[in-house]
Structure formats: C-alpha cells, structure tokens
C-alpha cells in the first residue's frame with residue numbers, strides 16, 4: 121500500500137507508491153503490438169467501469185460508449201485505504217485517495233489534437249460528472265485532474281486518457297495559490313485569477329484566441345515554452361458546474377489551441393491541467409476561483425536547477441509564442 125509522507129524540510133508531501141513500478145512502458149507496448157485495453161471491444165481488459173457516457177440501450181462494461189472511467193490499475197492512492205493521518209517526527213497519511221482513469225475516446229487516438237468536437241464535448245462532460253461525484257466524498261481535500269500525452273510528458277499508455285487523483289490533503293503549490301487568492305480577495309475585493317485574465321486581455325500581446333466566455337493566452341511568466349492558459353474572467357462556475365453552452369465554447373477553443381500548437385510544434389508531448397473546485401474551507405470563496413485549463417508542452421527535460429528551485433527556465437518568450445500561435449505574418 122502507498123503512503124503520503126510529509127517532507128518537513130521542504131513543507132511538501134511525497135507519494136510513495138510501489139504499485140506504480142509495475143506500469144507498462146509506452147515504448148515497449150508500441151513495439152510488441154500488444155492489444156490496447158482502452159479500445160472499444162476490450163472492456164474486459166480494464167477494471168469495471170465507475171462511469172461511462174454510453175448509448176442508453178447498451179450494457180456497462182460492453183461496447184457503445186463515448187467515454188469510460190475505470191480505477192487506475194497502477195494506483196498512486198486507493199479509495200479503499202484507511203483515511204488516517206499519523207503525526208510524529210515521521211508524519212504520513214495512509215495511501216488514501218481516489219485514482220481514476222478516464223478513457224477519453226473509444227477510438228485508438230494517440231493525440232488529443234486528432235479529437236473531433238463531439239469527442240471534446242463528451243470528455244468535458246465526463247470530467248464534470250466525475251468531479252461532481254467525487255467532491256461529495258468529504259475525505260477528499262483536493263482533486264488533481266490532468267492529461268499526460270507523449271513519453272516526454274510521462275505517459276505510459278498511448279491511447280488518449282485522463283487521470284483524476286483525489287487526495288486527503290492539499291498539495292503545497294495549490295495551498296499557496298489558495299492563500300494568495302484569499303489575500304487578494306480580502307485586499308482588493310476581487311479575484312486574483314480574474315485580474316490576471318483581464319490584464320492579459322487588455323495587454324493583447326500574449327492573446328492566442330477567444331471563444332464565447334473564454335480566452336486563450338500565453339501567460340506573462342510562462343514556465344514552459346508555448347505554454348497556453350485558457351480561462352474566463354467571468355464567474356461561470358468550476359469544471360463540476362460549467363454549463364453545456366460553456367462546454368461547447370470551451371471545446372471549440374481547446375481544439376483551436378491544440379491545432380495551433382501542432383502547426384508550430386508538429387507532434388509534441390504535453391501535460392494538460394484542469395483546475396478543480398476548492399473543497400472544504402476554501403470552497404466558501406469559490407467565486408474568487410476560476411475554471412482554468414493549462415497546456416504545458418514538454419519540449420525540454422528538467423535539470424537539477426529546476427528541481428531544487430521550482431524555478432523553470434523557458435527559452436521561448438511568451439510574446440513570440442503567442443504571435444506564432446496566432447499566425448501573424450509567419451512570426
């Protein structure tokens with residue numbers, strides 16, 4: 121069983137998860153032409169489905185789905201583990217948490233860039249359902265919702281999929297963000313994230329595209345080359361409460377951004393992060409938070425500097441990245 125251990129030197133937490141060691145390797149899987157457990161027709165190869173968007177006349181764990189959600193076979197944390205915190209000099213949590221895999225599409229798509237509008241909409245609706253369902257479990261203090269695409273982004277399975285990890289604690293970076301959001305709200309009576317999006321819209325130079333309520337831009341202090349953030353300055357809810365109309369616009373904008381990135385970077389590995397609603401105490405100030413999607417292309421590996429300082433070195437100016445992504449006179 122895994123454990124979440126507190127690192128008192130760096131005020132962070134670490135998941136020690138021996139089960140992760142047995143994950144199949146994407147490179148090996150591709151070379152031996154193994155049957156893909158995520159393709160339609162191979163439902164028996166995965167753990168039983170927790171949720172699926174499927175035709176009404178089809179049976180669970182059979183064909184006829186648009187998205188399927190199953191427990192991760194190689195869990196970092198487990199929902200059946202005790203929800204127990206151990207204090208002392210060696211402080212830890214038993215490996216309690218939720219670790220789900222969302223199979224994004226029944227087709228053997230290797231990249232999100234290939235998805236059509238319907239696939240993008242089904243995916244967003246599935247994220248909405250899973251976050252809404254898991255937030256009712258009051259043992260979960262934070263949900264991480266993310267995609268790793270490509271080997272350089274940490275993906276071990278080539279068929280398009282998303283992961284959701286629910287933890288009994290809030291990770292440090294997120295804790296810091298909540299604190300700053302709260303301070304900004306109390307000082308300026310407005311939302312920090314809203315100000316950031318508003319300022320980027322006003323500055324224009326880093327804007328990439330817009331659709332409906334949403335804007336896509338390369339953030340002023342992008343950590344990654346060609347990093348793109350998508351968000352709305354208006355209070356349209358979080359991923360678990362976003363409306364069908366806003367999902368439609370968000371799907372269109374996300375597709376546009378991915379196409380633009382593929383045009384500049386060809387086949388590229390990336391991490392994608394979807395913000396989740398603050399839970400517990402933080403949920404009271406939910407209006408200060410905004411639904412954000414962050415796309416982080418992984419063109420370079422990290423070194424000792426980045427790991428020890430949490431300070432990234434980005435060789436591409438966000439202003440140039442945005443210009444190229446907009447398609448202005450070939451950069």
Ligand SMILES: [Zn+2]
Pocket residue numbers: 156157158159227228229279
């Ligand atoms: Zn497949």
